[in-house]
Amino acid sequence: MLRVAFLGRSGHAYVALRSMAETEDAELVAYATIPPEEPPDYFDAWKDQMGDAKGYDSWQELVDQEKPDLVQVSGAYYQNGVVAAYAAERGCHVLVEKPIATTLDQLATLKTAVAQSGVRLTAMLGTRLAPPYQAAKRAIDDGAIGEPLLVYAQKSYKFGTNRPDWYGVREKYGGSIPWITIHMIDMINFLLADPFASVVAMHKTFTVGGTHPECEDVMSMLFELRNGGAAAVNGDYLRPPGAGSHGDDRIRIVGAEGIVEVMAGRTTLIDKDGERELPLEETEDNIFLNFVNHLAHGAEHVIGPNDAFRSTEVALKARDAADTGQTVSLLDSPYGAA
């Protein structure tokens, strides 16, 4: 039985919480907020769902005293890499909100902590498990589209009205490329096995700037792929309140012999035989349970040991490219295939 602790309950911590009841392999033993962005009583809203787990005033004290097997880290984004490194250094496996770090220095420190203590780190990049993307992955791996040459991917999100103030502060928020479009960067990393060679990018704050001055709401990236192909990735925080869904995730991959596309939860393949929807397999798609199953039983985890590091590195460098207007190389990564 894995002893699990929650450090912070921001971001997608609820994804882990709601799945605790669905596994016999993990139990929630403790929790603590991550100050100063999270208030001391931040877990009160979840009191009914925390069972006998013990609340701590200090997340460091929790880690030191409880020595959990697995911690879920989800505070303000600039803190996650630091908190995760602290826990990893002390032998905890870690599930971290994405981005797992908001600076390249944080990322390197986290990598060292994980490597030296031999724990496993993963990230809230569970879109990989969604059936439409799994279907796309199978098609690509089966050679249905031949060599992938051209990609378009997008994330379109609603900003809503209750984002924390620190979303408006770059050094706390980290930027919308690492927060939003990282999902599609990671999806390209997943589907095309780290094809990234370089990136140019743009981002800018328009309508959300009134309340959150440094929160970009428009992002656009052009990646050169190692084989000379290209990937365009658009992201926005401008999805109108009236939209029927929170997001509009898409990816379209044109290969030498076919095109596969995920849009509106469906996966379509076009090849020499025509155009058709691919069957989706209803499988367990919770990233927390997938990770617990890996730790408890050695089942394959959908995010490889270096994947979260690499996807975060690419996102941070894309953000740098947007900040500077320069082309940034993505080759010779310290976070290459394990």
Add this chain to the structure above:
Amino acid sequence: MLRVAFLGRSGHAYVALRSMAETEDAELVAYATIPPEEPPDYFDAWKDQMGDAKGYDSWQELVDQEKPDLVQVSGAYYQNGVVAAYAAERGCHVLVEKPIATTLDQLATLKTAVAQSGVRLTAMLGTRLAPPYQAAKRAIDDGAIGEPLLVYAQKSYKFGTNRPDWYGVREKYGGSIPWITIHMIDMINFLLADPFASVVAMHKTFTVGGTHPECEDVMSMLFELRNGGAAAVNGDYLRPPGAGSHGDDRIRIVGAEGIVEVMAGRTTLIDKDGERELPLEETEDNIFLNFVNHLAHGAEHVIGPNDAFRSTEVALKARDAADTGQTVSLLDSPYGAA
């Protein structure tokens, strides 16, 4: 009655041909091929449809002797700008296959010819007239999406098996950005009233290179807009033979207050009130007839006097950006709004 001549029958010349019968304002009086890429007997295939029009061995001789009111120019792409300039200098209005020039020098010469003789030039960029794009245009002009901030557009084409050999020679073909993605560059020019500030781009030849070595089949561009927004444009020549349609044209425009999208011939709007398909108006969508109606009756033509020049300039500079790997400025254009 406008006296019309056809110079060349490559590209989309058939669009003009098939509409000759639908207007009382124009009659076909003469035709000539454009050597050396078009063989002398190239018009024989259309003999039944050419009526009493007179065939000439030389397109220059045709222009000099017939003095047509309007010429349709559609030879190999590197020749169109030169032929159009010759005709314009001699007082002919011109409908030119896109791109209207394959070099910036050709484009400047053509502009001078048109300006000095006071004729009107337009281009085979008739997608502007298609009802889904007209609906998008109305929505944007009505303020339905607020300020446009982020664009994705794409052209996906089949290469097929019978492209002329000169498609494989850059100096004759001009490149796939000017030939294919120019449509979406022009659509952005049309819908957003020339928003282009700069461009970075990539293009490369993959599968079609076996038969056509210098014909790019993958293109990707990232435009910075004047307001700081961005436009990603993807193009490919890799649409599988089995695809249900020849092309897959799309454009999605995210504004400060809404999102409009054209895909699969439908136009969708998302705003604060929700998501809905916009009604399409069945209007005349033939670019030749639209131009004839302008010349004969002063009706508004869908392509403004500078539009074809500007869209071509942007496409040629995007191609240059892809060739050099450099950011190319699109400001201070000599082809600004008329």
